[in-house]
Amino acid sequence: MIDTGKAFCTANKQFMNGIRDLAQYSCKDVLVETSLTKFSDTLQEMINYHNILFDQTQRSIKAQLQTFVKEDIRKFKDAKKQFEKVSEEKENALVKNAQVQRNKQHEVEEATNILTATRKCFRHIALDYVLQINVLQSKRRAEILKSMLSFMYAHLAFFHQGYDLFSELEPYMKDLGAQLDQLAVDAAKEKRDMEQKHSTIQQKDYSSDDTKLEYNVDAANGIVMEGYLFKRASNAFKTWNRRWFSIQNNQLVYQKKFKDNPTVVVEDLRLCTVKHCEDIERRFCFEVVSPTKSCMLQADSEKLRQAWIKAVQTSIATAYREKGDESEKQEKKSSPSAGSLEPGSETKEKxxxxxxxxxxxxxxxxxxxxxxxxxxxxxxxxxxxxxxxxxxxxxxxxxxxxxxxxxxxxxxxxxxxxxxxxxxxxxxxxxxxxxxxxxxxxxxxxxxxxxxxxxxxxxxxxxxxERKFVEKQPASVSLPESGTKGLPQSKEEKRHSGPEKSLLAGEQEPSVFCDSKQPSPGLQLYRAAFEKNLPDMAEALAHGAEVNWVNLEENKATPLIQAVRGGSLVTCEFLLQNGANVNIRDMKGRGPLHHATVLGHTGQVCLFLKRGANQHATDEDGKDPLSIAVEAANADIVTLLRLARMNEEMRESEGLYGQPGDEIYQDIFRDFSQMASNNPEKLNRFQQSDSQKS
CATH class of the missing domain: 1.10.220.150 (Arf GTPase activating protein)
Structure with a gap:
């Protein structure tokens, strides 16, 4: 039974591991992954309970009864053998005593003595044998019942554990059941919709090709266009084969099967041309010609042929433009005047x-x-x-x-x-x-x-x-909720806060940079945000810093506002990813978007607008970010704010609440994000022109 139970547990564990693997493969489906993980954990607990049951069975029945059989019964068998031997000796003595003749007095005495001794020994052994029988019977009864009682208690514990385990899981199972009922309803609705579409498609006229044709030179995956084309082989037979073609990374490639490595047809699109082919028997053909070879291709329709030709031509133009941009960047890198916003960024830009x-x-x-x-x-x-x-x-x-x-x-x-x-x-x-x-x-x-x-x-x-392994922070400096008022500033700190003061028309300078006792985690985060020190910010959060901590002594500024003042886009992104509120405002009614607009930080303005910053909020002077940007004549920021406002109005008028907006809007913001991260000097036109004027 124990061996069979262990085999069952082994098989059950394999099944449970399969469920866990399935949960991992379903990582994109939160419901499936969460449910399967919970169920596999429960099954693992049940396997553990089974193993405990078998261990207790081993101890309660197998170990105890084997001791009873191997030791107690062996002693009884030895006593039985001795009893049988003495019984036989007594029988022999009786026979010998009966056979002695009357006239042989010497033999009579000898036989009588042997019989007496044998009887005495027999009675002693017989008494011992009976005792062994009684003891064994009594012990047999106790051992069996004791073993079985222990065995049954082990089962009781096993089923109690299982009941408790599944009682905890039952609410989740009921909730999942309700969700599955809803899923069944949704699936039935989807099936009806698909059947309706199927019916519509059957009635549709396919005499003309209505395939949706799209190509995108800025596609995120690098694939400008892809689809099936017939390719004429370069062998003597000139056979035509259907292959999956794609334009990617300024190359034309194809695959025989989906998982095959792509075969490159054209290494560099800048070196090739594309043209229609009307001089062969097949329709819808076009040719891609490079300096070393030409490739004859056939589309499924005239519409597809035109789309492929246009995609190749556009990709050729894009390849020329990108190569030109690369050489321009190389020239800028070699120039000693090329600068960067952040220290240490030179190595990262390599x-x-x-x-x-x-x-x-x-x-x-x-x-x-x-x-x-x-x-x-x-x-x-x-x-x-x-x-x-x-x-x-x-x-x-x-x-x-x-x-x-x-x-x-x-x-x-x-x-x-x-x-x-x-x-x-x-x-x-x-x-x-x-x-x-x-x-x-x-x-x-x-x-x-x-x-x-x-x-x-x-x-x-x-x-x-639980952050059990984070080093505990030494005692914090004893200050109010966030206060550092009246603490001295170093020259370096005053230099950092100077430009903003002039732009903010007399706003109070930050005075948080002091070397007193260990600051509170919130104050540490606040300081590190200005200093662009991400490791210190991560450490402050690990020590329990509130990401939206407010400095009461400095106009209720937050770490995110300090990150804006520090001028780092990455610092702002780190705080936003860790839950910073993009719309918390200081005492003057200015949030991060206001501060970024005042300082002319275009990349930060772009980031905050993408993260849902409210550009309609006004400060204590009644100015919103757009009016500030217009006064400062910052064209880039004005463009971003107006685009965002226009996109917001379009979405509201069309009822597209929560949607990202049209593709042009997304493309422009994507371009600004790329520029802010990779070419920040292009967005510093506002600051540079101001410094030149001064």
Missing amino acids: LLKGESALQRVQCIPGNAACCDCGLADPRWASINLGITLCIECSGIHRSLGVHFSKVRSLTLDSWEPELLKLMCELGNDVINRIYEAKLEKVGVKKPQHGSQRQEKEAYIRAKYV
Whole structure:
């Protein structure tokens, strides 16, 4: 029974591991992943309870009864053998005594003595044998009942544990059942819709090709256009084969099957031309000609042929333009006057153009292995923490909730430039120095990639939610809610706060930069935001800093407002990713968007508008950001604010609440974001012209 039970547990564990794998494969479906993870955890607990039951069975029945059989019954058998032997000796003595003749007195005495001795021994052994029988019968009764009672109690505990476990799970199961009922209703509705579409399609006239044709030279995945074309082989037979073609990375490539590596037809589109072909028997043909070879292609219709020809021509023009931009950038880099907004950005800008998010992020110290288990080549990231993760640890991070960790794929998701820079400013080494500072002191062993999921879950929760391994902060300076009023400023600090003072028409200078006792976490975050020090900001948050902390002694400014004053786009992005409110205003009624507009920080204005900043809010002078930008004659910011306002009005008039807006609006904001992250000097026209005037 025990062996069969263990085999059952082994099979059950394989099944449970299959459920966990399925949960991992369903990571994009939160409902499926969460449900399967919960169910697999419950099944694992039941396997543990089963193993405990079998261990108790081993001790209660097998061990006790084997002792009874091997020791007590063996003693009884030895006593029985001795009794049988003495019985036989007594029988022999009786026979011998009966056979002695009367006249042989010597033999009579000898036989009588042997019989007496044998009878005495027999009675003693018989008494001992009867005692052994009685003891064994009594012990047999107690041992069997004791073993079975222990066995039944083990079952009682097993079923109680199972009942308690599933009682906790039952509310979730009922809730899931209700969701599944709704899913069934939705599926039935979707089926009806599909059937209706199917019916409509059947009635549709397909005599003319109505395929939706699109090409996009700025596509996020680099693919300008793709689709099936017939390709004429270069062999003697000139056979035609249907292949999947795409224009990507200034090349024309094709694949035989979906998973095949692409075959390059044209290495560089700048060196080729495209033309119609009307001199062959097949219709809808066109030819792509390069210096080394030509490729004859056939579309399915005239409309598709025209679309492909136009896409190739547009890609050729784009390739020329991009190569020109690259050479211009190279010239700027070689020029000693080329500057950058942030210190240390020169090394970061050495990253090659077109390099993927995965390559850029993994080259940061510590990022080549998972931050929490050490598995090599992690493909996921927590964007608010700035770390890389393996797929299993990313699933655990996702279960913590977005207020602790926001998970994104390094290969499947698109990455905004400011977010990519944020990842490059932090990294696994920086964050682990903060969140694992006390790891050795508390004696906790960090899990490896081969560790059980429960062990990883417990560790990750202790690390990021409970923050058990963060070094405790020394006693904070004794100040009001946020006060640092009256503390001295250094020359460097006054230099930082000077430009804004002139622009803000007499607004109070920041006076938070002082070397007193250890500041509170909120004050530490406030200071680090101005100083563009992301590791210090991450440490402050780890120590419990409120991301929307308010400095009562400095016009109720927040860390996000300080980040604007510091002039760093990445610092603002870090605070926003960690829950900073983009619409909290200071005592003068100015929020981050106001401050960014006053200071002419175009990249920050673009970022705040993308994150839902209210541009209609007015300060104590009754000015909104647009009126401030118009007075300052900052064309870039005026353009952004007016576009955002126009897009907002369009969405409201069309009832598209919560929608991102039209493609032109998104493209313009995307271009500004790229420029703010990669070419900030182009957005500094306002500040540069002002400094030249002065």
